Amino acid sequence: MSRPLVLLCECAGTLANIDFGRLERQAGLYADVIRDTHWCSRGGQARMLELMETSAEDGRRLVFAGCSTDFAARRFQRLLARGLKLEIADIREGCSWVHGDDVDAVTAKAERIVDSSVAHPDAPADAVSYTRRRDTVVVVGGGVAGTQAAVELAQMGHHVELVERRPFLGGRAARIGTVFPTNDCGQCLPTTDAQTGTRKCFHRNLAIDHPDLAIHRRSTVESVAGHPGDFEVAIRTLPNIVTDVCINCGSCEPVCEVESSEPGKKAIFTEFYDGRVVRTVDLETCTFCGRCVGACPVEAIDFSQSPRRTTVNAGAILMATGCEPAPRECFDYLNYDGERVITQVELTEMLDDWTAQAALGCMPVEELVMVQCAGSRDRRHLPHCSRLCCMIALKHAIRLKALFPAMRVVICYLEMRTAGVGYENWFLEARRAGVEFLRGTPPEVQYDAAGRPVIEVEDVTAARKRVLRPDLVVLSTGMVPAEGLDALTQTLGVERDVDGFVDILDRKNRATETSGEGIFVCGSAAGPKALIEVNTEASAVASEIHNFLTSAGRRGTAASRVDASQCVGCDTCSTMCPFNAITLVDRPAWEKRPETVKDDGKLAVIDPESCRACGICAATCPEVAIAHNLSDDALFGRIATMTQGVDRPVVGFYCKECAGAAIGLAGQRRDRYPEAVRLIELPCLGRVSALHIVEAARLGAAGVFLAGCAEGRCQYRSGDTSALEQLSIAEEVLAEGGTPLPLALWHLCAADRMSVGRRIRLFHARAVGEEMDEALFAHEMALIGADTMAAVPCAGGESCGCDR
Incomplete structure (x- = not known):
């Protein structure tokens, strides 16, 4: 096999603290080397393209030693877009630009970086996963969100199976009258095809008769098998x-x-x-x-x-099950009786009849009180804010005053939340209409001898107690997940959030995806939303599903692999996997097995289509039975190479996403830290195991820090949690072995770029035992932010020399 080819870049002379002659000689011991002053120039890129094409034909590895991975990816984007491979050894932002003028020390570190990149690559060249996806989508939920998404997907050319548990489509929007902020009815969809205007009423929208849209009413999803891109969905229909x-x-x-x-x-x-x-x-x-x-x-x-069972093979599944009013037990403490004390939903149903009474000059009640947050924002009942209740109360109050100007309408509240475009106008309109706002909520609703409600409430604004005797009390209750969502999420293997709604993958960037690959969510299934948000999400998720189904497949992401001869079926990996990509199956008779495993023992199997290659399973497997793209051998090799020849190094493992951005930007700023700090990039911080940390200590590391995504924002959901557990295990092992050392875990993002160098310098100083003025140290900590200097409690005691 031909030797690797290393392309050394002097970055137009900006890496003056590296002796490139020495670096070239060192790299020449194990690779062919071509050195250039400016590889990203037009001539340099033309030459690089020729070398990349030749190397691809010869099966030769190409390593570029120069700027950071991110910077190089942008500069060589045109070349990489052709599918040509180029590995990066960062000797600029990760070495030259963050160190001083000690040429010998900086060059020595650059040698280690290049050696590590050449000797211990990330993954085999053929570790690429491709998927073929079926062109059918199962949409669960026939409300406005589900129906709109289904229609748009059908018009994009996909076959859609729409599953609705009720006999009628439209969901709750078909029963709530007018909606905010447009003050028109809720059961309309955007116009489609050749239909004119901006919208069509649900019952007039011909799009639901699309030939590629099949509707299953009174239906539920019974079971789901298969994998992303090829699900087998069983539907039961009454x-x-x-x-x-x-x-x-x-x-x-x-x-x-x-x-x-x-x-x-x-x-x-x-x-x-x-x-x-x-x-x-x-x-x-x-x-x-x-x-x-x-x-x-x-x-x-x-x-x-009679009931029937249908099996559908689908490439993707969309959850659009919506939400529903909270059950009675959440607000029963207010003495709800359904007659004198009712809910906003019941008031909606009454308003049609009241409209007819208004036309006859009749007023059903003279005084009406609305109680906001009835059972909501209360740890005893519903801890979350349902976001809709305030606007629904304002909508009803305005309509009541329009129908019955003489009616007294009072809204008892703690905070009126009108956070939306045009929403504040509703609050102002209600005040102009004569609606009274009383800041305070009653602990209960009592009844007098005649059965009339009595409300005692502390008026926070006036600082006095008020007693109200309305004819009718209307409770603004919260919203909870729709019936059947618990069973559906269990069937699909999708996680739920603390409030019971579908837990979405990333609330900022991937708001229509779930933890399950190929399983999407939109509308109020992920939390209460106004219809304008629901409509927007429905269109967004249709586009996301279209992209998912029509993509050629995921490239460059090969699954981790289980060594059957080592796996004991303990289920640790399945429990730790944040994407439900691992299952335990009956072990085939012909498979090798550990001596401790019985013939009927289980075997972990990783679905390559669901696996996102984070490495958490490989790091947490107690039997070291899972091989990742970035293998343990490669990681141990990198640790050994990077720590070679340096006295008391500090090893830092960091994820290539958020922490990588912070570290890379700090390098762009030339934010200096000692040459003895050796950084190792990981796909996710969850890839690090206690074994790697202990190995760094065995090789003489003075301290080890882990840097991951911002807290709670791991792109693989639980990588930071897994890393913290591994850090704790490593600390126990080191303490028991009598060699405790400083360990820390940091949560970083690009916004932390200004403090990265200072943070690393502080950690290095404490790790190597440098004397520091405590007042200065406290000042530095304050500049960084104490919450970002999180560390595992040290078992080494005062002799350890760390700051924990």
Whole structure:
């Protein structure tokens, strides 16, 4: 096999503290070397392209020693876009620019960096994963979000299976009247195809009849198998009983003698015409007496229908299950009775009837009090803010004052949250309309002898107690995840957040993705949202799914691999994997197994399509049975190479994302720290294990620090948590061995670039035992920020010399 080729770059003479002659001679011992003063010049890039193409044909590794990985990727983007490979050894931001004028020391470190890059590469050249994805999408939830996303995906050319647990599409938007901030109805979708205008009402939008859109009503997802890009989804569908020949004449309803579980409706009822289904039967209360069958003039009622099971093969799954009002137990402390004390949802249903009364000059109640945050923002009930309640109260208050100007409407609140474009206008309009705002919330609602509600509330603004005796109390209750979400997330293997909603991958950058590859979310399934946000997310997720399904496959990300001869089926890796990419299966009889594993023992299997190659599984496997792209051999080799020839080095492991950005930008600033600090880049901080830290100590490291993404912002979700556990294990091992040393974990992002050099200098000084003025040290800590100097408690005692 041909020797690697190293391209040395002098960066136009800006790396004067490196002896390139010496560096060239050292690299020439194990590789062919070509040296240039400016590889990123036009001529240099042309020459590099020729070398890259030749090396690709010969299977020769090409290592560029110069600027940082990020800087080089931008400068050589045109070359790398051709699929040509170029490995980077950072001797500029990671060496020359952050050190002083000691040419001998800086050159020695540059030699170690180049040696490490050549001898211990990240991954084999063939470690690339490609995926083929099916062109079908299963959308779970037929509300506005799910239906809009389904329609847009169908129009993009994908086949869509829309699964809705209720008989009608439209979700809660079809039953809440007007919505804010547009003050029009909620059940409309954006216009599609040749339809004109900006929107079409749900029942007039022909897009839901798209030939590539199949709708499963009264359906739920029973099971999901397969992997991202090729899911097998089992759908269970209950019969609707009323067929599509129904003309909605209403002849069936008068003869029905059974009340539905839906308030005020018979067992056969209509709710909202969504373009296809007109009526349905409440299967929970219907006695199947058959009276409606005899009354139907078009024979549209068929009780012979039975449940059916459908299996769909899909490339992606979208969760759009929405949210629903909090259950009664969350606000029962306010003595809710459904008559004198009701919820905003119930008031919505009453307003249609009240509108008719207003036309007749009647006023149903003279005084009405709304209580905000009823059971919400309360650790005993719902700790979260549902974001919609304040605006719903304002919407209803304004409408009540418009219908009944003489009605007294009071809103009891602690904070009115109108955070949205145009939302504050609703608050101002309510005040102009005469709505009273009382700052304070009652601990309970009592009743007088006549059964009238009595509210005692502390008026915070006036600093006095107020007693209100309204005719009606309306509770602004919070929102909770929709029924069935718990079972659905368990079926899909998707995580939920602390409030029970779907936990999205990244709230800032990837707000429509979940922890499961190929499983997306939009709308209020991920938390309560206004309809304008829901519509925006529906379009966004349709675009994301389209990109996912039409992409050629993920490149450069090979899965970790399990060594069956070492795996004992302990399930540690499956538990630690943040993307549910690892499962335990029955061990094949022909597979090698450790002596301690029985014939019926389990074996960990990694799904290459779900694995994102973070390395957490490889770092946490107690049997060292998982091989990662960045292998343990490569990591141990890098540690040995980087620490070679330096007295009491400080080793720093850092993730290439947030911490890498901070360190790289600090290098751009020439933010100096000692040459004895040796940095090792990882795909994620979760790749580091206690073994790597202990090995660094064995090789003479004076201290080890880990630098990862900003706290709670690991791009692989739990890499920092895993690293902290490994750091604790390493500290115990070192303490038991009598060789404790300073260990620290830092959370960094690009915004911390100004403090990186100072942070490293401080850690190095403490690690090597330099005497420091405590007042100066405290001042430096304050400049950095105490919260960013987090460290694992040291077991070494005062003799350790660290700051913990």
